Amino acid sequence: MSINYSEKIPNNVNLTNERTLQRALEHWQPHFLQWWHEMGPTDFEKADVYLRTAISVDADGWAQYGAVKMPDYRWGIFLADAVADRTIGFGDAMGEPVWQQVPGEYRSTLRRLIVTQGDTEPASVEQQRLLGHSCPSLYDLRNLFQINVEEGRHLWAMVYLLHAYFGRDGREEAEELLARHSGDADKPRILSTFNEPITDWLSLYCFTYFTDRDGKYQLKSLAESAFDPLSRTCRFMLTEEAHHMFVGETGIGRVIKRTLEVMKELGTDDPAAIRAQGAVDLPLLQKYLNFWCSSSLDLFGSEISSNAASNFANGLKGRPDESQYEDHVLREASFAMESPDGHGSVRTEQVPMLNALNEVMRASYLKDCEIGLRRWNRGIERAGHAFRLALPSPHFRRSIGAWVDQPVTPAGKIVSAEEYAKLIGDWIPTEADKAFVRSLMQKVAEPGKMAAWIAPPDRGINNQPLDYQYVKLQ
Amino acid sequence: MTTTELLRQHLIDPEICIRCNTCEETCPRDAITHDANNYVVKPGLCENCSDCIAPCPTGAIDSWRRVATPFSIEAQFGWDALPAEETPGEDAVHEADIPEEVARLSALASEGQGGLAPPPWSAAHPYVGLYTLSKPALATCSGNLRLTAPDAQSDIRHIVLDFGQTAFPVLEGQSLAVIVPSGEGRPPHVRMYSVASPRNGERPGYNNVALTVKRVTEDRNGNPVRGVASNFLCDLKKGDQVAIAGPFGSSFLMPNHPRSSLIMICTGTGSAPMRAMTERRRRRLALKEGGELLLFFGARNPEELPYFGPLQKLPPALIDVQLAFSRLADKPKEYVQDRMLTRVQKLTQLLEDENSYVYICGHKQMEDGVENALAQICRTHGLDWSALRDRLRASGRYHVETY
Numbered sequence: 006m007s008i009n010y011s012e013k014i015p016n017n018v019n020l021t022n023e024r025t026l027q028r029a030l031e032h033w034q035p036h037f038l039q040w041w042h043e044m045g046p047t048d049f050e051k052a053d054v055y056l057r058t059a060i061s062v063d064a065d066g067w068a069q070y071g072a073v074k075m076p077d078y079r080w081g082i083f084l085a086d087a088v089a090d091r092t093i094g095f096g097d098a099m100g101e102p103v104w105q106q107v108p109g110e111y112r113s114t115l116r117r118l119i120v121t122q123g124d125t126e127p128a129s130v131e132q133q134r135l136l137g138h139s140c141p142s143l144y145d146l147r148n149l150f151q152i153n154v155e156e157g158r159h160l161w162a163m164v165y166l167l168h169a170y171f172g173r174d175g176r177e178e179a180e181e182l183l184a185r186h187s188g189d190a191d192k193p194r195i196l197s198t199f200n201e202p203i204t205d206w207l208s209l210y211c212f213t214y215f216t217d218r219d220g221k222y223q224l225k226s227l228a229e230s231a232f233d234p235l236s237r238t239c240r241f242m243l244t245e246e247a248h249h250m251f252v253g254e255t256g257i258g259r260v261i262k263r264t265l266e267v268m269k270e271l272g273t274d275d276p277a278a279i280r281a282q283g284a285v286d287l288p289l290l291q292k293y294l295n296f297w298c299s300s301s302l303d304l305f306g307s308e309i310s311s312n313a314a315s316n317f318a319n320g321l322k323g324r325p326d327e328s329q330y331e332d333h334v335l336r337e338a339s340f341a342m343e344s345p346d347g348h349g350s351v352r353t354e355q356v357p358m359l360n361a362l363n364e365v366m367r368a369s370y371l372k373d374c375e376i377g378l379r380r381w382n383r384g385i386e387r388a389g390h391a392f393r394l395a396l397p398s399p400h401f402r403r404s405i406g407a408w409v410d411q412p413v414t415p416a417g418k419i420v421s422a423e424e425y426a427k428l429i430g431d432w433i434p435t436e437a438d439k440a441f442v443r444s445l446m447q448k449v450a451e452p453g454k455m456a457a458w459i460a461p462p463d464r465g466i467n468n469q470p471l472d473y474q475y476v477k478l479q
Numbered sequence: 480m481t482t483t484e485l486l487r488q489h490l491i492d493p494e495i496c497i498r499c500n501t502c503e504e505t506c507p508r509d510a511i512t513h514d515a516n517n518y519v520v521k522p523g524l525c526e527n528c529s530d531c532i533a534p535c536p537t538g539a540i541d542s543w544r545r546v547a548t549p550f551s552i553e554a555q556f557g558w559d560a561l562p563a564e565e566t567p568g569e570d571a572v573h574e575a576d577i578p579e580e581v582a583r584l585s586a587l588a589s590e591g592q593g594g595l596a597p598p599p600w601s602a603a604h605p606y607v608g609l610y611t612l613s614k615p616a617l618a619t620c621s622g623n624l625r626l627t628a629p630d631a632q633s634d635i636r637h638i639v640l641d642f643g644q645t646a647f648p649v650l651e652g653q654s655l656a657v658i659v660p661s662g663e664g665r666p667p668h669v670r671m672y673s674v675a676s677p678r679n680g681e682r683p684g685y686n687n688v689a690l691t692v693k694r695v696t697e698d699r700n701g702n703p704v705r706g707v708a709s710n711f712l713c714d715l716k717k718g719d720q721v722a723i724a725g726p727f728g729s730s731f732l733m734p735n736h737p738r739s740s741l742i743m744i745c746t747g748t749g750s751a752p753m754r755a756m757t758e759r760r761r762r763r764l765a766l767k768e769g770g771e772l773l774l775f776f777g778a779r780n781p782e783e784l785p786y787f788g789p790l791q792k793l794p795p796a797l798i799d800v801q802l803a804f805s806r807l808a809d810k811p812k813e814y815v816q817d818r819m820l821t822r823v824q825k826l827t828q829l830l831e832d833e834n835s836y837v838y839i840c841g842h843k844q845m846e847d848g849v850e851n852a853l854a855q856i857c858r859t860h861g862l863d864w865s866a867l868r869d870r871l872r873a874s875g876r877y878h879v880e881t882y
Contacts, residue, residue: 068533070665085504221500240504244534247499251536254497326513372515373498380494383559464538468666 015060015081018165029168033179037160040183041076044131046153048138050076053477054150055466059083059158062241070467072477078154082165085240093231095333096320103233107170111321115232116171118322120178121195122223123163124185126156128199129216131187133209139446141206141456147466147475148252152213155245162238170234197404198300205442206459207260207285211297213253215374219304220246222325222370229323254377255462260285261381262460265388274390280441283457287385287392289438294394295415296433298374299402305367307406308342314359324366335359343400344407349419363406367399402433450478487586488549489525493517493558495539502531502540514556522549527583543582581656581727584671588880597875599734599836603678606648607729612669615658615722616645620715621687628782634694635748635785636713637675640721641687647723649674649688651755652732652838652878655725657690659711670708671727673840673880675751677759691751691785731838731878733759738769740835742826744815744849746777749841750785752880756838761797770834772798773825777815777845779806799825816848820855827860830867836876843881 014020014034020027042050053072060066062083091103107115130153140146160182167175185192188200198216203209224246228239267284268274276286306313316322317335324330332338338358346352358365374396382393398417400408412425415432434442449456453472465471491502491511496518503511503518510524511531531540542561544550550562598605610616622639649655651674659668675681676689694713695706715721733741733756741760743753753774760772778784781804790800803818804810819826829835830853839849854864871877 225500243499243504244501247497247501247534248536250497250499255537369515376498376516379559 013079014161015058015079016083017061018082018084018169020082023169026165026169029176030165033164033168033176036180036183037080037157037164038076040127041130041157044127044134044186045157046075046130046134046137046150049150049476049478050074051479055147055469055473055475056151056154057467059241059245062086068467075150075154078157080154080158080161082161083241084234084237087233087237091233091236093320094229094327095323096231096318097334097336098231098320099333101231103231103236105233107232111232111319112171114316114319115235115321116167116174116178118227118316119163119166119171119235120182122227123160123167123178123182124195125199125220126160126163127182128185128187128194128196129212130156131194132199132201132203132212136203136206136209139206139448140450141446141459142449142454142461143452143475144462144465144471145206145252145256145459146450148248149209150476152249152252155248158245159242162242166234166238196304198304201300205439205446206256207290207293207442208297210253210256210260211293213249214257214377215253215294215297215301216304217246217249217253218374219301219370221250222366222373223304225325226322226366229325229327231320256459257290257377258381258384259460259462260290260458261287261384263458264290265385265390266460268390269388274392283445285442285445285458287390287394289434289442291394292432292434292438294378295397295401299397299433302367302371302399303403303405305370306363308344308364309356309360309407310363311360313362314357317359317362324362325369335362340364342407345400345411345419351419371396371399397432450476486546486549487527487582488522488544488546489520489527490542490544490550490555490561491518491520492539492542492561494560495537497537497539499536501534501536505531505534512552517556517558519552519555521552527586529583581669581671581724585727588671588882596730596872596878598730598732599739599875601734601736601739602732602875603650603735605650605653605729605732606726608724609647609726610724612656612658612667612724615724616642616647618642618645618647618688618721618723620717620719620721622717623713623715626691626785626787631782632779633747633783634696634713635783636692636694637785638690638692638712638715639676639681639687640690640723641685642723643686645686647686647688647726648678649726650678650732651759652752653726653728655688655690655723655727657708657712658722658724659708660722661707667722668707669724672712673749673751673755674726675754677755677762679762683762689754691748691754693748730875731840731880734834734836736834738834740771740773740829740832742773742775742829742835742837744775744819744837744839744841744845746815746841746845748785749880750776752838752840754786757793757798761793764794764797771829773801773822773829774798775801775803775815775818775822777803777805777818777841780804814848815845816852819849819852823856823859826853826856827862830857830862830871833874833876837871837878839879839881841881846879846881 051074054075055070056073056078057068057070058079059081060069062085093099093101093103133149133153136149137146164179167179185194187194188202193200203212224239224243228236230236264279264284264287267279267282271278271282276288279286327333335358339355340358340361341353342356342361342364343351343353378394378396385392397415398413400411400413400417401415403409412420412422414420445458447456452474455461461471465473498518503513507530508524508526510521512519618640621641624637625634626637627633627635654671654673656669656671661667672690672692674688675691681687681689692709692712695709698704741756745753757772781787801818801822803813803815805812805814857864857867868877
């Protein structure tokens, strides 16, 4: 079957004139579609979904809305416009021209960075593949599918780089991206957060709040890269990532809004009474925040990392908003790093800043996460309640780095292993908590209607009314 | 504080913004930046191009305040919420009802007079924003007449819309927004048109308004393009329904006191508000309220000039009509500004009379020429045009709407 690729794959990389690349993608595309069919939201393939599709990177072209069946979505390849005479903005080669090709000495490192980023994209689609059956509204169902197809597009973005710049190795990696599966015992996804199952919408909102915000940080740091095609690819991906974070931030906000309504109706903040009314009590939400925040913090890597140091020094991966820092070389700078001293206390030692970059990024990420919590807490305060949501300590429940397996409370206090084991059920969702949340997940698919545990959003998508039929289920 | 002195500042609502960075990435002017707390718009750099509006997933970007002094980015960094509106006067209350797209177009149109000017002191109180894009009024087309000659290059039409039992009170000089549906799932097209009929209806005592619409078939550079709204309107048949938002405009209004005079300068469909004002005066001619009307009206030739026939029939006692044609076969090109220079005496006398009001409406290109002509006329009489213009504007006597 012949396919008109310039039509089938919207792109701004001149695909028609790149014969080799076109052939490589011709070979990969059916594998992608097969993967989507097997591992994506398979049960909704026939539904018409009100999706936005990017057909170019300018203000008019990046968000074209219309009803689409997901397997027919036009997954495209887009690089943000090139910045003329762009130079490397950090590291030892700062000020030199950026690279349009991969330098031989960084080939395997860059490939690993791209593969790691690329692996998360299909992983999240796999994690979320069954959520459609328990959607709280058609509006939310549409948002889920928008996220799914765009994660698919982000996979295309990374596969494009692998195909275009990494030859046969790249093509093999592109196949492997479809062969690993989230939670698969034999071939799991690379990063552990992306092997956590997402079986309920509260988890989806937490995932899109915390994990997609990590995505923003990763993409922003890759957007600083000296490898210009990677930088331009990530810059455009960020515009789509915005919607994913939007789903998380407004999703949690709507859950809280509904809970506050129920608390007002009942005149109590008793969790049992709120649960009996079919809403999510705030302490339960706090457990979900603790779980997903701590899980996402692992994605930044070890506190002290020589990889992070060499990636920065070599110009492969910068800090988000690199231009806002004063020192872009960091050879002289140091960082006061906290680590457990092995006797129940914290010790602080000066380490070279270059080796502490993961921790720098993690701290900046936590600050960004904090802003959403401040806003939610203002809503809770306005409703007259003393309860406040809080982010867990970055030392809580870590599974990599200096704090791995340390018995630290969400408040950051080191306790005994026994006490930790006894109290962990107060901090992250227990089986009973998860069972309760699952019991709330009843599908609501009537236009304009919302599940009882979540408030409606303030506005619809693309100025459509709330009762618009965002998904036409077959 | 009057609205004249207030700027429209683009801001981001920190209570809604999720700090996704899309706006900063999208902005072609690099006018958006952020710190660890907020995303903010740099007041000096933002040109209100609106490229950032659609990509914003939350709508936080679509926030505006009328301010005397713009908020600095440092101030914006510290916000948890947008500041309250500054002491809203009566106008500001109305402005709040105006859809963002309409406000943007209006701001562009009135650039030539240096922003919003107050209305004449004796203007009637306008209703503004009674109907919005989401809750429009429905009107029925009750007439659609070609104004230009059948063989003329441009197709300009006089379109009458009837509001039936729906209240849609307009004043001469006000405008309305025509909402043209686009395909499934896309936001509608919105275009603004000045009302060409007086306040008591195109037909006195009827609930209808007239519009003067030119069918757009090419862009400013002469490339073929099909104007969505103008073609929609020009193709309307009797009985067709149209969704309308408005009325809009609380500045470009006519004075109502006896002995007030109007200097009207226009080209093409910029004649719409002039027709409305002239017709208002014509209907009140018997009241002998005094005051003069002086009209400078430019077009390529008589065939392209809307309302050419009816204009010829207006009594000289009502109005002094000065037509300028730029494409007559055997004559040199004449533009409105050239024509104005033939009426220096009259213009000077009117400009010095505090009961006279200036209205300029038409293509943006005419602005400079008209300004130069006025400056030249002032010079010959020892007047300082820029000082006079500021005085005229501050007292609601100078109104510009160009596109």
